[in-house]
Amino acid sequence: MNLKLKSIVAALALCATSTSFAADPIKIGVSGPFTGGSSPMGVSMRDGVKLAADEINKKGGVLGRQIELIERDDEAKNERGVQVAQELINKERVIATLGYINTGVALASQRFYQEAKLPVINNVATGSLVTKQFVPPQYPDNYIFRTSANDTIQSAMIVNEATEKQKFTKVAILADSTNYGQLGREDLEKALAAKNMKPVAVEKFNIKDVDMTAQLLKAKEAGAQAILTYAIGPELAQIANGMEKLGWKVPMIGSWTLSMGNFIDNAGKNGAGARMPQTFIQEPNTPKRKAFIEAYQKAYKVDRIPSPVSAAQGYDSMYIMAAAIQQAGGTDGVKIREALENLNTKVDGVITTYNHPYTHDDHEAITMNMVVMGEVKDGHVVYAYESDKGTVVREKIKHKAPAKK
Known part of the structure; x- marks a missing residue:
């Protein structure tokens, strides 16, 4: 193979390698x-x-x-x-x-x-x-x-829904024992404290628990007018179904996970009316x-x-x-x-x-103005408030840095 031909072959090989690399996923x-x-x-x-x-x-x-x-x-x-x-x-x-x-x-x-x-x-x-x-x-x-x-946004909306919009003065918190549940519970307590309120009962349960009777009885005996929740679908359904067994029904207002299909399906009619913050309905x-x-x-x-x-x-x-x-x-x-x-x-x-x-310094894409309240109705989550149903896309609020003196 002469020198010129070798150069052509080398160039083609290099091109093929380059093309292959560029096409890598x-x-x-x-x-x-x-x-x-x-x-x-x-x-x-x-x-x-x-x-x-x-x-x-x-x-x-x-x-x-x-x-x-x-x-x-x-x-x-x-x-x-x-x-x-x-x-x-x-x-x-x-x-x-x-x-x-x-x-x-x-x-x-x-x-x-x-x-x-x-x-x-x-x-x-x-x-x-x-x-x-x-x-x-x-x-x-x-x-x-x-x-x-994030849960700072959600907890503030949950507490606002319970205390400002629905005018409850006594609320209980039921949260699962995971990091999600307990950090969310802390955020709820902070949001209540900002309104000079304390929950009348704070109860915990584990993933896969199927009997919430003890926790619900404590909330009922404390006079809770609503249950604020931080958990996921299966256990949330046990809360709704547990209230039915006790013959005691108060509203459930909780984190966005009340919109999960396995809450809605497992709770059935007992989950109707549950409300939660949602970025998308x-x-x-x-x-x-x-x-x-x-x-x-x-x-x-x-x-x-x-x-x-x-x-x-x-x-x-x-x-x-x-x-x-x-x-x-x-x-x-x-x-x-x-x-x-x-x-x-x-x-x-x-x-x-x-x-x-x-x-x-800000890695959160979602601000509170972009989140709405949803409600479980007829096996789906719908807008809790007619005013949120509009076609206007809500964009992030930009917080300006303070002016330098």
Whole structure:
């Protein structure tokens, strides 16, 4: 082979290698509970992410590369979440992860992404501490972001609904024993304290408990006019059904998880009227929401999305991450974080239009004005207040930094 021919062959080989590299997929982790009591949230989130990724890939992907989702079931267990995080980072070589449904799993697992300088968008976990684990001055940069309404927002709305809108003066708190339940219970107590109130009873229960009689009797004997809750679907249904067994019915007002399909189905008529904060309700009141609902129903052969909030937040998180990767011009974790903190393009999501959703010091995409109260009615969650049904998309309130003197 002469020198000229060798040069041509080498050039072609280099071109082929370069083309192959450019076509490599962008690996993004999806971590959540796809089995067990939390699965309506996990599966809905995962399917929302998949729906968005499929749409993006059909339009050419990101930076000319297809998105490849690497899914892992964390089983809502902290220790499994830790294992999954390490596997996704070290074995699968993901460049970011979407997910975390359970606050405890997030708090136990996301430190591995922080150490690896890879961004995570928590698209369901709501514990107020989730985005505050790694903040200055100890950590100059924080790689943990969120697209769900944190518990500081939710607890304030729950207490406002109970005390201001429904005028109750005696409320009890029932929360599960997980990090999610107990951190939420603390937030509820803080929100009540801000109104110079204390709960008349504070009761705890474990995941998979099926008898809430003791807790409910204490709340009833204390004169509770409403039950404020922080738990997930199966146990929330036991609270509603437990009240029916006791012949005692007071309103349930709790965190967004009262919208879970396994609460609504297991509680049946006993769950009617339960109210909760929601970032998304399955009603086609904007063109984007209509298209999303129809696409989800067609793709997954369902009428009611098992957890509409989880699905919508998962869907939006994928589009936000894709926009950040595009802006970063590659898959370097530091550059993606910097892009997330200063997105220069608007992201048209299901919940809202994300216009600079994050800054270096604010990793929360959702503010209180974007959240509405939902109510369980006829096996679905509907808007609790007619005034919230409008077609206007609520965008994030930007807090201006104080002027320097």
